[in-house]
Amino acid sequence: MLDVPPPVPSNLREIQYSSGDLVADRRASYAAALASERAFAEAAELMAQALELVPQWVAGWNLLGGYREAAGDVAGAVMAWTQLLHLDARGLFGARLKLAAQAGSGAAPEPAYVEALFDDYAARFEESLVARLGYRTPETLATAIEQVMAVRGIARFGRALDLGCGTGLMGARLRPLVDRLEGVDLSAKMLAVAAQKGIYDRLEKAELVAFLKGQSVAAELIVAADVFNYVGALEPALAAVSRTLQPGGIVAFSLETHGDDDAVRLGPSLRFQHAVEPTLALCRSVGLEIAAAEPTVIRMDRGVPVDGLIVVAVRV
Numbered sequence: 001m002l003d004v005p006p007p008v009p010s011n012l013r014e015i016q017y018s019s020g021d022l023v024a025d026r027r028a029s030y031a032a033a034l035a036s037e038r039a040f041a042e043a044a045e046l047m048a049q050a051l052e053l054v055p056q057w058v059a060g061w062n063l064l065g066g067y068r069e070a071a072g073d074v075a076g077a078v079m080a081w082t083q084l085l086h087l088d089a090r091g092l093f094g095a096r097l098k099l100a101a102q103a104g105s106g107a108a109p110e111p112a113y114v115e116a117l118f119d120d121y122a123a124r125f126e127e128s129l130v131a132r133l134g135y136r137t138p139e140t141l142a143t144a145i146e147q148v149m150a151v152r153g154i155a156r157f158g159r160a161l162d163l164g165c166g167t168g169l170m171g172a173r174l175r176p177l178v179d180r181l182e183g184v185d186l187s188a189k190m191l192a193v194a195a196q197k198g199i200y201d202r203l204e205k206a207e208l209v210a211f212l213k214g215q216s217v218a219a220e221l222i223v224a225a226d227v228f229n230y231v232g233a234l235e236p237a238l239a240a241v242s243r244t245l246q247p248g249g250i251v252a253f254s255l256e257t258h259g260d261d262d263a264v265r266l267g268p269s270l271r272f273q274h275a276v277e278p279t280l281a282l283c284r285s286v287g288l289e290i291a292a293a294e295p296t297v298i299r300m301d302r303g304v305p306v307d308g309l310i311v312v313a314v315r316v
């Protein structure tokens with residue numbers, strides 16, 4: 001899940017969607033005020049009362065689950081998310097991921113959840129991520145790409161694809177290095193911010209693996225900055241990247257990493273974390289030779305540095 005600055009817990013939406021009932025809305029708004037004072041148990045109590053009035057209120061169950069979790073009432077949170085799972089047919093609130101993270105079990109990515117999450121976040125994304133959470137992955141990735149360019153004698157790239165381009169923070173770094181820059185993202189609102197920058201030759205709203213599979217023209221550079229942590233198992237994405245790159249082309253991406261044996265695991269943040277060696281082995285298995293693999297800090301999360309890896313690989 002995304003980082004939302006304290007005191008609101010990171011798995012709560014800041015937007016209070018209306019329940020359609022005046023009294024329930026008022027209780028929910030008192031609950032939000034209590035949560036902002038970190039009085040999570042009291043906030044949960046009020047939200048539960050609001051939901052008694054409007055039991056079909058999907059966003060309300062999401063808030064209740066978050067308040068209960070923040071209050072340490074894990075069983076109560078699981079009950080709320082189970083209810084959310086039944087009510088939220090499109091999976092916009094990521095109930096499946098929340099339940100899986102709590103159970104410590106594996107989970108598939110939820111594109112509808114990611115789309116809704118970033119649509120919700122788009123307007124404050126850059127201020128929040130860069131200014132508050134120290135996000136520097138675009139700079140770090142661009143530096144790693146430039147180093148590989150220097151070693152391999154690459155002056156600039158022709159066609160480049162920015163996967164999960166978001167608001168264009170990575171694109172701004174890539175623009176001076178490439179002739180043609182295309183961005184793809186699940187979130188229309190993130191894409192709208194990117195479009196305002198005027199740095200992309202083309203922007204497309206699509207899931208990145210589906211987008212790559214639809215490419216008939218090869219790319220010379222493909223980049224995914226802070227994106228694969230929403231994708232989960234990387235076989236389909238890396239195989240599609242390799243197929244889309246021309247021989248000698250470069251892929252550069254960041255990962256959030258973990259030290260366990262599993263190739264991929266779902267973190268409590270609801271983002272996926274990857275193990276270093278299995279991911280590098282996966283790259284090689286799809287024809288991507290590792291040119292650089294550097295540990296990095298992706299950003300801060302609730303005051304703690306998020307460990308990660310910057311990878312640059314060459315299509316053999």
Ligand SMILES: C[S@@+](CC[C@H](N)C(=O)[O-])C[C@H]1O[C@@H](n2cnc3c(N)ncnc32)[C@H](O)[C@@H]1O
Nearest residue numbers: 118164165166169185186187190207208225230
């Ligand atoms: C943390 S933002 C990073 C944005 C940008 N790369 C940057 O560095 O600022 C992650 C972006 O990836 C997008 N995203 C996540 N999973 C995706 C997928 N499977 N296909 C396309 N976009 C995806 C999200 O919508 C979001 O805009």
